[in-house]
Amino acid sequence: MTPTTTTTTTTTTTTSSSSSSSAMTPHTISNMLWSFASLSHPLEKGTLALFEKLTLAQIGHFNTQDISNTMWAFAVIRHRPSARVHHELQLRALDQVSSFRSQGIANVLWSLATLRMTPEPRLLQGIETKGLRSVGKMTAQGVSNTLWSFATIRHNPSQKFKQALQLRAIAVSQQCTPQATANILWALAQLGVTPMQILLEDFELMISMKLDHYRPQALSMLLWSYATFDRQMPPKLYKKIGRQIIMTTTNFEPQTIANTLWAMAKFKSFPEGDVLQAIKNKIVPNVDRFTMQGTTNTLWALMKLGQHPTGNLADSIRIRLTAQSTQSPPGPDESNTVRVRDGLLSVRPMIRADTEILRALQARALTFKGEFTAQTTSSLLWSLTRIRQPNIINRQLVAALEDSAIKNCLSFRPDTLVIILWSLAKLQHPISAQFFEAFAQPLSRALPSLTENERIILGWSLQILGFQDRD
Numbered sequence: 001m002t003p004t005t006t007t008t009t010t011t012t013t014t015t016s017s018s019s020s021s022s023a024m025t026p027h028t029i030s031n032m033l034w035s036f037a038s039l040s041h042p043l044e045k046g047t048l049a050l051f052e053k054l055t056l057a058q059i060g061h062f063n064t065q066d067i068s069n070t071m072w073a074f075a076v077i078r079h080r081p082s083a084r085v086h087h088e089l090q091l092r093a094l095d096q097v098s099s100f101r102s103q104g105i106a107n108v109l110w111s112l113a114t115l116r117m118t119p120e121p122r123l124l125q126g127i128e129t130k131g132l133r134s135v136g137k138m139t140a141q142g143v144s145n146t147l148w149s150f151a152t153i154r155h156n157p158s159q160k161f162k163q164a165l166q167l168r169a170i171a172v173s174q175q176c177t178p179q180a181t182a183n184i185l186w187a188l189a190q191l192g193v194t195p196m197q198i199l200l201e202d203f204e205l206m207i208s209m210k211l212d213h214y215r216p217q218a219l220s221m222l223l224w225s226y227a228t229f230d231r232q233m234p235p236k237l238y239k240k241i242g243r244q245i246i247m248t249t250t251n252f253e254p255q256t257i258a259n260t261l262w263a264m265a266k267f268k269s270f271p272e273g274d275v276l277q278a279i280k281n282k283i284v285p286n287v288d289r290f291t292m293q294g295t296t297n298t299l300w301a302l303m304k305l306g307q308h309p310t311g312n313l314a315d316s317i318r319i320r321l322t323a324q325s326t327q328s329p330p331g332p333d334e335s336n337t338v339r340v341r342d343g344l345l346s347v348r349p350m351i352r353a354d355t356e357i358l359r360a361l362q363a364r365a366l367t368f369k370g371e372f373t374a375q376t377t378s379s380l381l382w383s384l385t386r387i388r389q390p391n392i393i394n395r396q397l398v399a400a401l402e403d404s405a406i407k408n409c410l411s412f413r414p415d416t417l418v419i420i421l422w423s424l425a426k427l428q429h430p431i432s433a434q435f436f437e438a439f440a441q442p443l444s445r446a447l448p449s450l451t452e453n454e455r456i457i458l459g460w461s462l463q464i465l466g467f468q469d470r471d
Helices: 026-038 045-061 064-076 083-099 102-114 121-137 140-152 159-171 178-190 197-213 216-229 235-251 254-266 273-280 283-289 292-305 313-322 355-366 374-385 395-407 414-426 433-449 452-465
Strands: none
Touching: 026 045, 026 064, 045 083, 064 083, 064 102, 083 121, 102 121, 102 140, 121 159, 140 159, 140 178, 159 178, 159 197, 178 197, 178 216, 197 235, 216 235, 216 254, 235 273, 254 273, 254 283, 254 292, 283 355, 292 355, 292 374, 355 395, 374 395, 374 414, 395 414, 395 433, 414 433, 414 452, 433 452
């Protein structure tokens, strides 16, 4: 999710290695790089190495514009300079930070974030100090790039600076491009900031006015941001975004598909069926390019969108236990909200994930065997329990998830331990002796912190899995 896109051509350029560094001023060096980047002009490795050498030779004379242009150019052409060049540019930027203009600050931050290069802590501190003084002069793109960069490098600036950036975003909201608007909201969500009400109202108006110009990535970022804020979109705007999604799904990438479905599953208002179908149609053709997290989120979202549970699970289990019925197990959802399941669950189908999609996503998930995290393990297991056709559940994937649960057993929260055991019980998966050994201690530690409902679910799961038969 980057705020700047660059189109490359097939032309190549070389610069004579005989050029004398003494004949090249800092301004000439940075301007040449800036020009090549602005024209989307690819440079050969030898040419880039020469530019790095020239930069090092003149770095002590670089002014703020030279620093900003050089770093921006390296980022646009996606060239990660050597550690030494990277370090020296940051040190020079730190020396000059008080002289930077607002656009220069945004460019330096954006360059570091785009190239995924770790910023010097002192430089970040200096940028915040200078940024607070110059934020009133930032353009819409500058605000967008600054917030996006902070979120991308996972640096949470001071509350005062974040508030100042929001106020500036409000002031320049009419000049925000669709991508800039999406970047600002996405960045605030990543930084754990609840946007000011007036910012959301201004942005919602601008989004509605410019929606025809929103591309798939920006649409996905908008939905993801609102879902992360735990804020419902205005119904009319949500519906309009759905129509725009249908118009642009041809260009949906795997991450866009996953993030859009995840966000829709988080909303309390379900999307229209034709919107979901348009997105679903893009899954199988692109499934081989899904990341592990994208695969997990997509499968989870499809299962979440396919059911609407109501009722109280614990009361239902008590009735079932009294009747000594264990044929159709109830269970928790991913957020530990206790609900009635199966015959005791009132299900309102919203979508039916096609068998082909479910098989493809499971097969893709299995390719990440051995890489599963605690989060992906619990999410995937929960999702598999929601598949209504037991014959299409990938048993190899279930076995791989059991192995992952064993590996991550000490990383699960108490409520997640319950979900893991319930899921394996619901899937009727034969548990290995190693699993019992691995989970004995975590369960013992978790038991005092479980709620009454969680203990009921856990007891049922242990019974189904045969824990009581183990020594």
